[in-house]
Amino acid sequence: MNRRGRAGRGRWLLPPLLWWLVTAAGAATVSWTATPAAVRVAGPDRDYHSATLTAPAPAAGLVPAQVSWAYRVRGGPPPRAWLCQGGHCLRLHGARGRAPAPPRWRADAPLRFRFRLADGATPVRVEQLRLTVTGARAGQSGE
Numbered sequence: 001m002n003r004r005g006r007a008g009r010g011r012w013l014l015p016p017l018l019w020w021l022v023t024a025a026g027a028a029t030v031s032w033t034a035t036p037a038a039v040r041v042a043g044p045d046r047d048y049h050s051a052t053l054t055a056p057a058p059a060a061g062l063v064p065a066q067v068s069w070a071y072r073v074r075g076g077p078p079p080r081a082w083l084c085q086g087g088h089c090l091r092l093h094g095a096r097g098r099a100p101a102p103p104r105w106r107a108d109a110p111l112r113f114r115f116r117l118a119d120g121a122t123p124v125r126v127e128q129l130r131l132t133v134t135g136a137r138a139g140q141s142g143e
Contacts (some may be wrong), residue, residue, distance in 0.1 A: 033058040033132040034111075038127035041079045041115045048079075050113035053131055064101035065135040071113070073096050076122040079115040079124070083131065089114065101135065 024100040041048045081092040085105045115126055
């Protein structure tokens, strides 16, 4: 009987706790998405970059926490890929994914996709690029 009483109290506390977590997380979370033009990756001896991607004004002050990306490759095997901000790059493992944002990334600095063919690979076109950056407004991330 005592065991049942504890379980009952736990169930009573769980819904308010979940509500608090969902509303607290939802209030501070901000994201933005960008879709740059396709990139032709023609040779293995150099890097090819997408257009510069910048956060829109409503996302100013965002502390990047996570990035999601997607792209499609036409014409051959997929190139190696990164998402870069200045000299800080995140290796992208696959044409679709999600990863924590590197700690040095800032909301006010532009991002770019970077691609490089493997030696001997044929030229490809990387298209349908999409980037989503999710984070919290400065001061709301619990820091």
